[in-house]
Amino acid sequence: MGTVWGHMLAVCIRMAARNGTDISAGLADITEQLKAANARAEERRRMNSESIRMTLFLIPLLYAGTVLLSIFYLDVAPGEYLRNQFGTAEGILFFLFIAFLMLLNLVILRAVSNTKIDY
Numbered sequence: 001m002g003t004v005w006g007h008m009l010a011v012c013i014r015m016a017a018r019n020g021t022d023i024s025a026g027l028a029d030i031t032e033q034l035k036a037a038n039a040r041a042e043e044r045r046r047m048n049s050e051s052i053r054m055t056l057f058l059i060p061l062l063y064a065g066t067v068l069l070s071i072f073y074l075d076v077a078p079g080e081y082l083r084n085q086f087g088t089a090e091g092i093l094f095f096l097f098i099a100f101l102m103l104l105n106l107v108i109l110r111a112v113s114n115t116k117i118d119y
Contacts (some may be wrong), residue, residue, distance in 0.1 A: 055102060
């Protein structure tokens with residue numbers, strides 16, 4: 001199994017097989033720890049789901065909002081905005097930096113959400 005719980009279970013079974021020891025208290029303790037870990041894992045899964053949704057939907061929405069604000073409130077023509085964003089070195093660098101940070105955020109969230117809960 002590769003977890004502390006698996007090792008504790010193996011020790012309990014070995015003690016029961018060798019010595020005939022009553023291991024019901026040890027098994028109950030392992031069960032309680034697994035229940036607590038399951039509750040924490042579910043809470044972490046829910047929080048990570050919210051973070052991933054915010055990253056996937058909120059960041060592009062905020063970027064689109066800044067585009068719309070630039071066009072409608074700052075009176076920047078759409079062609080001029082696109083030329084400034086993708087036709088200049090600074091604009092494309094800024095856009096690529098935003099895309100890189102968004103992808104990095106998704107990778108970090110994936111790595112954090114896939115960690116084992118073990119004591």
